[in-house]
Amino acid sequence: MNFKEKAKAIRRSTIETIGSLGVGHIGGSLSIVDVLVVLYYKHMNIDPANPKMPGRDRLIISKGHSGPALYAVLADKGYFDKSWLLTLNRPHTSLPSHCDMNLTPGVDMTTGSLGQGFSCAVGVAKASKIVKDHAIIYTIIGDGESQEGQIWEAGMFAGNAKLNNLIAFTDNNHAQIDGFTADINCVDPLSKKWKAFGWNVIEISDGNDPDQIDTAIIKAKTSRSKPTMIILNTIKGKGVSFIEKAGYANHNMPLSQDQVAMALKELE
Ligand SMILES: Cc1ncc(C[n+]2csc(CCOP(=O)(O)OP(=O)(O)O)c2C)c(N)n1
Numbered sequence: 001m002n003f004k005e006k007a008k009a010i011r012r013s014t015i016e017t018i019g020s021l022g023v024g025h026i027g028g029s030l031s032i033v034d035v036l037v038v039l040y041y042k043h044m045n046i047d048p049a050n051p052k053m054p055g056r057d058r059l060i061i062s063k064g065h066s067g068p069a070l071y072a073v074l075a076d077k078g079y080f081d082k083s084w085l086l087t088l089n090r091p092h093t094s095l096p097s098h099c100d101m102n103l104t105p106g107v108d109m110t111t112g113s114l115g116q117g118f119s120c121a122v123g124v125a126k127a128s129k130i131v132k133d134h135a136i137i138y139t140i141i142g143d144g145e146s147q148e149g150q151i152w153e154a155g156m157f158a159g160n161a162k163l164n165n166l167i168a169f170t171d172n173n174h175a176q177i178d179g180f181t182a183d184i185n186c187v188d189p190l191s192k193k194w195k196a197f198g199w200n201v202i203e204i205s206d207g208n209d210p211d212q213i214d215t216a217i218i219k220a221k222t223s224r225s226k227p228t229m230i231i232l233n234t235i236k237g238k239g240v241s242f243i244e245k246a247g248y249a250n251h252n253m254p255l256s257q258d259q260v261a262m263a264l265k266e267l268e
């Protein structure tokens with residue numbers, strides 16, 4: 001699998017999906033494409049023909065507004081027809097802008113209220129230990145989301161419960177909805193905080209580099225007694241220069257058809 005080519009294709013599809021509506025959570029969708037690609041095309045034990053396969057690995061995107069990137073991956077994996085992508089967030093759609101496990105095949109948790117998805121991931125990891133199904137539970141949180149108290153309550157429990165079947169990622173793109181995270185309520189030093197909560201921590205300098213992500217996941221799977229937090233230092237809007245340059249304004253950004261064409265050209 002050529003991760004970089006696949007990531008480009010998923011970014012194109014994400015742009016087309018959001019472009020069909022004309023507005024959406026572009027920044028936080030594009031920043032997680034690389035981790036999604038490494039998970040879905042290499043690591044996860046899943047079956048698109050049987051989305052609820054018992055004992056499957058799970059991905060819970062706690063920053064649930066990044067649904068469009070996940071939908072691009074799920075369509076490409078064959079969970080549903082690619083034509084669904086053009087129904088994003090329209091009335092009666094199966095693809096709302098925030099993830100919904102009751103509407104979309106392949107979505108493992110309903111998320112969008114920041115902090116809650118991560119708590120659910122910890123609960124699912126604990127349940128998996130109890131039933132001994134040997135699943136790995138993956139979850140992605142945002143850096144802005146890490147300001148939520150609920151993140152730290154759940155994180156404390158996961159460390160104490162020694163949930164080594166839980167592999168979390170922080171999409172550390174340094175921006176949130178209306179500003180840079182450091183200016184609003186700085187969450188640093190993330191690495192030291194997670195270590196203090198009993199987690200194994202791996203920090204990746206380029207969180208948009210699939211090879212670094214792959215290496216980190218391989219290492220995380222060897223953890224014997226701790227959950228692992230992989231801190232991805234990413235770029236919000238990664239892959240399209242005018243979207244990257246918009247900074248935090250790309251959080252929920254309008255996209256004209258000319259801009260869609262420009263973005264697709266850059267991602268050829
Ligand atoms: C509990 C809660 N408060 C506020 C919001 C509104 N909201 C949606 S996204 C967002 C910013 C999140 O920033 P971050 O976690 O860094 O996400 P990313 O940069 O990856 O988009 C906010 C405040 C929400 N969805 N849930």
Ligand SMILES: [Mg+2]
Pocket residue numbers: 142143144171172173174175176
């Ligand atoms: Mg952020």
